[in-house]
Amino acid sequence: MNRLNRIKPATNVVFNLLLLLLALVCIIPLILVFMVSISSEASLSAQGYRFIPESFSGTAYAFLWNERATILHALWISVLVTVLGTVLGLLLTTTMGYVLSRPVFRLKGFFTYVVFIPMIFNGGMLANYVVTNNLLGLGNNILALILPLAVSSFNIIICKTFFKSTIPDSIIESAKIDGATQFRIFGSIVMPISKPVLATIGLFLSFGYWNDWFQSTLYITDGRLFSLQALLDKMIKQIQYIAGNPSAGASLQQYISQMPTEGVRMAIAVVVVIPIACAYPFFQKYFISGLTIGAVKG
Amino acid sequence: MKTEQIEVNKIRKSKHKKRWTRDDTELSLLGLPCFVWFLLFSYQPMFGIIIAFKTFKIAPGHGFLYSLMGSDWAGLRNFRFFVQSNAFGMLLRNTVLYNIVFIVLGAVIPVVLAIVISQIYNKRAGKVYQTMMFFPHFMSWVVVSYFVYAFLSPDKGLINGIIRAFGGQTVQWYSEAKYWPYILVFMQVWKTIGYSMVVYLASITGIDQSLYEAAVIDGASKWQQAKYITLPSIKSVVVMMFILNVGRIFYSDFGLFYQVTQHIPNSLYTTVSTFDTYIFNAIRTNAPIGQTAAASFFQSIACCVTILLANFIVSKVDSDSAII
Numbered sequence: 112m113n114r115l116n117r118i119k120p121a122t123n124v125v126f127n128l129l130l131l132l133l134a135l136v137c138i139i140p141l142i143l144v145f146m147v148s149i150s151s152e153a154s155l156s157a158q159g160y161r162f163i164p165e166s167f168s169g170t171a172y173a174f175l176w177n178e179r180a181t182i183l184h185a186l187w188i189s190v191l192v193t194v195l196g197t198v199l200g201l202l203l204t205t206t207m208g209y210v211l212s213r214p215v216f217r218l219k220g221f222f223t224y225v226v227f228i229p230m231i232f233n234g235g236m237l238a239n240y241v242v243t244n245n246l247l248g249l250g251n252n253i254l255a256l257i258l259p260l261a262v263s264s265f266n267i268i269i270c271k272t273f274f275k276s277t278i279p280d281s282i283i284e285s286a287k288i289d290g291a292t293q294f295r296i297f298g299s300i301v302m303p304i305s306k307p308v309l310a311t312i313g314l315f316l317s318f319g320y321w322n323d324w325f326q327s328t329l330y331i332t333d334g335r336l337f338s339l340q341a342l343l344d345k346m347i348k349q350i351q352y353i354a355g356n357p358s359a360g361a362s363l364q365q366y367i368s369q370m371p372t373e374g375v376r377m378a379i380a381v382v383v384v385i386p387i388a389c390a391y392p393f394f395q396k397y398f399i400s401g402l403t404i405g406a407v408k409g
Numbered sequence: 410m411k412t413e414q415i416e417v418n419k420i421r422k423s424k425h426k427k428r429w430t431r432d433d434t435e436l437s438l439l440g441l442p443c444f445v446w447f448l449l450f451s452y453q454p455m456f457g458i459i460i461a462f463k464t465f466k467i468a469p470g471h472g473f474l475y476s477l478m479g480s481d482w483a484g485l486r487n488f489r490f491f492v493q494s495n496a497f498g499m500l501l502r503n504t505v506l507y508n509i510v511f512i513v514l515g516a517v518i519p520v521v522l523a524i525v526i527s528q529i530y531n532k533r534a535g536k537v538y539q540t541m542m543f544f545p546h547f548m549s550w551v552v553v554s555y556f557v558y559a560f561l562s563p564d565k566g567l568i569n570g571i572i573r574a575f576g577g578q579t580v581q582w583y584s585e586a587k588y589w590p591y592i593l594v595f596m597q598v599w600k601t602i603g604y605s606m607v608v609y610l611a612s613i614t615g616i617d618q619s620l621y622e623a624a625v626i627d628g629a630s631k632w633q634q635a636k637y638i639t640l641p642s643i644k645s646v647v648v649m650m651f652i653l654n655v656g657r658i659f660y661s662d663f664g665l666f667y668q669v670t671q672h673i674p675n676s677l678y679t680t681v682s683t684f685d686t687y688i689f690n691a692i693r694t695n696a697p698i699g700q701t702a703a704a705s706f707f708q709s710i711a712c713c714v715t716i717l718l719a720n721f722i723v724s725k726v727d728s729d730s731a732i733i
Contacts, residue, residue, distance in 0.1 A: 122528075134542050206440055228451075242457065325664070340549050340551050
């Protein structure tokens with residue numbers, strides 16, 4: 112920036128302090144939760160949650176390690192749903208995005224309406240529930256976690272804008288002259304040069320699936336299909352839910368009384384959050400580029 | 410001369426009649442799976458609106474669709490029931506008021522912050538602040554509810570701990586309704602601040618620097634530069650976000666209201682319930698489906714109207730910014 116047009120140094124200090132404060136407010140909750148998870152139960156009972164506890168302890172994590180079966184299973188479900196959902200979502204979104212980007216296509220107007228209208232009128236929570244649960248019979252089925260979230264009109268518009276602006280018509284025309292079908296063009300020419308948009312939409316979808324808990328609350332009652340987020344949700348009211356298999360011989364009461372409850376609560380939250388917290392800074396630029404493309408009218 | 414004219418007209422007309430090409434078939438097939446998805450998951454639910462107009466009764470031994478077809482028509486009875494219920498006024502007030510606050514704060518704060526960040530000397534620090542402020546966006550509301558619990562837990566929470574240390578009276582946070590509007594607004598801003606700011610910042614950095622240089626030569630102050638160069642350049646993005654948010658004014662972010670309050674205890678019911686939490690609860694407690702459907706479709710229809718209205722108003726004021 113031009114040295115002549117800078118803000119005053121004093122203003123710069125004020126701005127930096129303000130931004131620093133806000134940035135800290137954004138990440139402090141994670142720090143508190145992490146500190147609680149490594150506090151000993153004794154200091155938690157005596158002092159409550161503190162940034163710096165009286166004494167540290169790893170018992171919460173040790174406990175989680177013993178119960179890892181439940182957590183690992185939930186992790187498996189989360190991973191499965193995220194991977195399948197992202198792949199499916201990418202396929203559906205990019206095909207429609209490509210089709211809408213073609214300059215001459217008889218059904219383009221029709222498909223555009225099909226994609227655009229749901230942005231204005233939505234069936235609503237109840238109708239979606241009835242369709243997924245009653246009409247399609249996906250109650251307690253892993254597809255209920257995958258299918259409804261696969262496509263969004265916003266993502267399709269991002270794809271369409273990308274294809275329209277990045278793929279020169281000449282390449283497509285020459286491929287057609289060589290006798291390629293649209294399928295071949297899409298698969299062999301368009302996809303390989305679409306890595307940025309694939310990364311962006313893929314990330315949107317992945318984070319959407321990974322963080323979803325709402326679909327589980329509506330459709331899943333079978334514990335074997337709980338994702339990590341669903342597990343966290345169940346545990347808000349019932350901390351003992353984590354007890355997949357209490358050690359043989361001990362009653363549930365005894366088990367709960369031995370559980371380092373407070374620390375465990377926060378430890379699970381930490382376990383769920385840390386992967387995302389570490390990963391997202393690397394993917395920021397894809398998110399930003401996707402959001403800005405979408406914000407420019409497609 | 411006349412026959413030539415007719416020939417030319419005939420040729421012109423046949424050129425307008427586009428022939429269905431092989432390309433069209435292939436493209437249609439390529440877009441077919443997504444089209445089917447929309448039919449199943451976007452348009453099929455729209456037809457569910459007839460549930461709101463019927464008194465649904467399960468026909469024993471038959472499936473949902475059959476029972477639905479066989480149920481009696483209820484006219485507008487379900488809608489009337491919903492609109493006249495005690496809950497409706499409260500839900501309407503909560504949903505709309507919270508959204509108005511969210512929309513206003515969501516339009517002002519991120520824009521201000523984006524301008525602030527674009528002005529600081531150290532660009533690397535700016536990137537760090539941006540990354541840190543983006544963090545809440547990636548947390549699910551369930552995880553955030555645990556964060557909030559760490560602060561607000563009545564016996565262990567940090568806030569009560571601090572109050573106790575100063576000799577004050579601890580607060581039963583999850584039972585006192587009066588604090589929650591502020592808590593919820595704060596959490597909503599906390600979670601969305603980074604996302605919006607990042608979008609606006611990207612637009613701001615795209616502004617041609619020579620515009621600023623020209624303004625400086627003309628003697629413009631920083632305020633004037635912001636007002637005449639920066640804000641107009643991001644206007645279309647801000648307006649688009651604004652229209653989309655107004656169009657969702659009868660919807661609410663379910664996770665915010667349901668998870669942060671720890672599944673809405675009774676003490677907070679009238680302060681934090683929105684249409685979405687009401688409908689969700691009705692689904693879970695197996696309330697008569699016609700009434701739940703009426704509530705749900707009230708939302709959809711009302712929002713359809715508001716988004717078209719918002720777009721219309723904006724297109725009259727500044728037609729470049731409208732999205733339809």
